[in-house]
Amino acid sequence: MTYAAITGWGKCMPPAVLTNADLSTFLDTSDEWIVSRTGMKERRVSHVSATEMAVVAAKRALACAGLDAKELDLIVYGSCSNDEQVPNTASGVQSAIGATKAASMDLNTACTSFLYSLTAATAMIRTGVVRTALVIGVEIISPFMDWDNRNVAVLFGDGCAAVVVQATDKREGVIGEQLGCLADARRTLRVRGMGTLYTNRGVTSGDTEWDFDGQEIFKRAVQGMVQASQAVMKKCGVTPDDIDLVVPHQANLRIIDAVVSRSGVPMEKVMLTVERYGNMSAATVPVALAEALEEGRIKPGALVLLPAFGAGLTVCAHLVRWGDRVTPLGASDAALPPVKKTALEMVQDIRARKVKAHSHAGLHGPVFIEEM
Template identity: 70%
Template sequence: MTHAAIVGWGKCLPPAILTNQDLATFLPTDDEWITTRTGMKERRISHVRGIELAITAARRALACAGMRGEDLELIIYGSCSNDETVPNSASGVQQQLGATRAAAFDVNTACTSFMYGLSIGTSMIRTGVVRNALVIGVELISQYMDWDNRNVAVLFGDGAAAMVLRETEQETGVVAEKLQCYADSRQILRVRGMGTMYANLGVPFGQTRWDFDGQEIFRRAVHGMSEASVEVMRRKGVTMDDIALVVPHQANLRIIDAVAKRAGAGADKVFLTVQKYGNMSSATAPVALVEAVEEGRVPPGSLVLMPAFGGGLTLSAHLIRWGDRVTPLESSDAELPPCPKTALELVNEIRAQKRIGADVAPRFDALRFVESPPA
């Protein structure tokens, strides 16, 4: 049987760091609340467009795999914060990489977009449609954050990571997975302002209000990720003892702790980035996996468990068998342009731009969502 090994990995974190203290300069919050409730200390704010983060991560992943853009047969761009909708973002990556032979499409399942992309890329390799794939998870959440809402503004950051998959006869890459969606809860995480229907109300793009029921998302995330984790272990016939590392989606340290406990993983088996990057939506899990490999936490041939969840509410768990190689074949010289501003300056610029359209508030208030009952 054909499998899809992960043969290249790369990340791109924008350099500007937004601290809890920075957030407290314009929000009624403080370091103690954010740290104890979420485990977060810092997050990154990008000075470039999302696609630039994606391309830089992709170049690093390609070099790691010892491959060139022209070798690629598929590019999957996982994101819910695309720079534009038409043309899609994956084609922009393709153009910059010179991947002239590749198919290219975007996937949006919110924070699980990379993980769903990983499943799609793996399946297309297994079925012989393509022989390799580049899967990207990237988000520029700072541009559509509701910066006046402390319930959400402290939780998110920007970033990107990419992985190269290649066909192999060895049983590596994704060896078991579970994908699901709790659509009955889709209204508890909604970014009002992103989408065509808002244009009809005269809401400028980027002017957002977040509907966010943190406690309910928390409950469903813990339930969904732990159930999915247990399910993939059962499907593969392994236990937590067989797993070297758990690399979860990182939306809140308390969610991670609860999932790890229910899935039977000790703290030493769980890889964390939440303290330094917050929640980067679809970039979170792949950035964490890249760092885990870079830090030597993923031994050759070991099993990695990756549970995730996101808006929708989508959820997933992947069991990944790492290959023999844990070091890059080549290094890349891809770099972002220097950032001339602090993260707080970048955020204050975004806040000022949004105020220009502040008179749209009543239109948001008029648009209250009531989900249609199921058919």
């Protein structure tokens, strides 16, 4: 039987930090509200494209696995904020790292994109289609954010991480997953202004307004992740006591708390990054996974539970059995170029561009999309 072990990991976090105090300079919000309702203190704003972050993370993950890019058969780029639609973004990463033999594809299930990408790569390895894959979770939300809407502007951040997945005959890597989509709740989170429905109606691409029903998402996300976690544990014949570490999607500390307590896992066994990075959508779980390894929180042979949710509402929970190696084989000197502006200055630039786009298009409020 062929399995798909995770043998390399690497993250790339943009350095510019946007604090709750920064957000309070242009939004009617406060550090006290954000920390008490979400657990977030700061998040990152990227000064480079998503592809540039992904290239650095990819090089670090490959060095960690001790592999040359030419040994890759597949790149899966999990994201909902692609730099371009055509050509696909995975091909940009492939070209930059020199993975000349790889097939490359983009996969979008919003915040669960990395985990669905991990499923796709694992399945292709287990069925013999490919043997070595790079799976990327990356998001650059800052250009798509409606920075004047306090309901959403405080919640998200940019970031990226990647893992290398390789064929093995040992029972390692993803040993089971439960995937699902609560499509009746798909209208609870919609970014209006990304996609042809909007550009066909005169909206400048990226000039967004967000539909967001936070309380409904909260409720459905908790239910969905608890059900998916219980289902995958049952499928694999394990109990909450067998779980060594939970690396959940980090959309809200209170959501994580509710999911793990209902799943029967104590908070000491949970990897948290939400305070420092906020919700980085597809990048959240792989960044937390990479940091858990850096901090020595994943031991050889550990059983790791990865529950997540995203717009759609897509839900999932993966069980990963770690291999013997929890330290990198090598390091890469790849790095982002230095940042010249503060995070707040970059956000103010984006806000200014959006005001301009609105006045050029002569828009009067959001474009209404029929029941979908």
